[in-house]
Amino acid sequence: MSGFSQEELTWHTDMNKAFDIAVKENKPILMFFTGSDWCGWCKRLQNEVLTTSDFKKWAKDKVVLVELDFPRRTPQEESIKIQNYQLQSMFNVRGYPTIFFVDPEKTPEGKKNLKTLGSTGYVRGGAEKWLEVANKIVNVN
Template identity: 40%
Template structure:
C-alpha cells in the first residue's frame, strides 16, 4: 500500500511539473495572427512589451501570462507578442522595425506593457495598459474575460 501511495504522489508531482512548464504559443506576425483569428474565430491579444528593460512587463509576464489561470484561457485567443527590447541581440533588425511599425499604429502613446484586443474580424475591441506594482492581476483577468464574453 505504501508503494502505491508513493507512486501516486510521484504521478501527481510529474503532472503538475509538466503543466507548469507548458508554454504559451506566441506569434510575432500580425498578418499571420489575423489569418488564424479569422479561421478559428478567436480574438487576438496583441501584447506590447519591452522584455529586457520594462519592469512592469517582466512582472506581468510572471504574474499573469505565466499563470495557470491564464494558461487555461489562452486556448481561446490568438496571442501576438510585440517586443521592443533595448538589446539588439534579442530580435532581428527586421522584426524590430516590424514591431515598431505596429507600435506606431496600435500603441501610439508608447505605453508598456500594453495589450490590444481584436475580434476575429480585425476590429480593435479593447485595450489595457500598465501593471500595478502591487502585482494585482485582477484587472487583467477581468479584461481578458470581457473580451471572451464579447467576442463577435
C-alpha cells in the same frame, strides 16, 4: 507525455501568421506590446499573469497570442522590428506593457483589418483580476 498543465502557449511574433490562425479559429488576437529586456512592469505582468496556469488555460481557448517586443539589448530580426513599430504606431501605443485585443477581419477585397476590442496593461491583483478585465474586453466567459 504527461503533465497536461505543463503545456506552453504559443506566442507568435509574426502578425500575419497570427492573423491567419485567428481568422481560421474565429478568435480575437491578444497583442502584447512589451520591452522584454528592460521594462519592469512588463516583467511583473509576465510573472503575475502571463505565465500563470490560470492565464494559460484561459488563453488557450480564447485568444491567439502575439508578442510585439521592443527590446533594448536583445537582437531582433529587422522584419519583426518593422512590423512591431508599424503596429505600435497604428495602435498609438505610448507605454509598456500595453495589451490590445483585436478582432481580425478580412475585407471582401481580401485586405486585413484589425478591429479594436479594447486594451489594458498591468492590473494589480494577479491573474484573476487581470482576467476579469480581459473577459470584459473580449466579452467571453
